[in-house]
Amino acid sequence: MNLSFSRVPLLVWILIPTVVIIGLGVWFFSKGSGTVNESKLDSNRPEAVSASVEGTVDYDIVGRNHMAQGTSGSGYNSNPPSSGPHWPAAVKNGVYADSLPDEQLIHNLEHGHIWIAYKSDVSDDVKSKLSEIVGEEDWKVVMAPRDQNDTAIAIVAWGRVLKMDEPDYDKIRSFIRTYRNRGPERTPE
Numbered sequence: 001m002n003l004s005f006s007r008v009p010l011l012v013w014i015l016i017p018t019v020v021i022i023g024l025g026v027w028f029f030s031k032g033s034g035t036v037n038e039s040k041l042d043s044n045r046p047e048a049v050s051a052s053v054e055g056t057v058d059y060d061i062v063g064r065n066h067m068a069q070g071t072s073g074s075g076y077n078s079n080p081p082s083s084g085p086h087w088p089a090a091v092k093n094g095v096y097a098d099s100l101p102d103e104q105l106i107h108n109l110e111h112g113h114i115w116i117a118y119k120s121d122v123s124d125d126v127k128s129k130l131s132e133i134v135g136e137e138d139w140k141v142v143m144a145p146r147d148q149n150d151t152a153i154a155i156v157a158w159g160r161v162l163k164m165d166e167p168d169y170d171k172i173r174s175f176i177r178t179y180r181n182r183g184p185e186r187t188p189e
Helices: 002-030 102-110 124-136 169-179
Strands: 114-118 141-145 153-157 160-164
Touching: 102 114, 102 141, 102 153, 114 124, 114 169, 124 141, 124 169, 153 169, 160 169
Parallel strands: 114 141
Antiparallel strands: 114 153, 153 160
């Protein structure tokens, strides 16, 4: 009896701290991996920055719901769209020769990507220079033609659009560096 009584406190002293440490570890790792910008989940405005890029227009966030792949979205408040209903699959970073669906690129914006959309009739020199910028700034940047643009070039982030008829390459680089990875879902890709 005396032997079992002396073992109970030893088991308690080992078992309770172990359970507490495991519980704290589970809580710490499950409370959020930092991939979702939780402060912006319910916001209708894009995330604030210390200094905006001149000419950039901020738009209200019109939603971030996923819809079935191949479905057309509606209710967008900017051209190109900078938020709203979109497909559940994003495109890979890089330069595309063919246009891509807005609904797919909006998913990229949600993950903090920058979308460089240009009308297909811009000069080859402009396309080449934009491609160079994407090569320099290849993390979370997608470039593709989009003939529905209001202007020759539009640079898009989550809730933001910078439009230009004549390229300002320094401003484009500044836009990328200022607004990249500011979507509501921050992902490492």
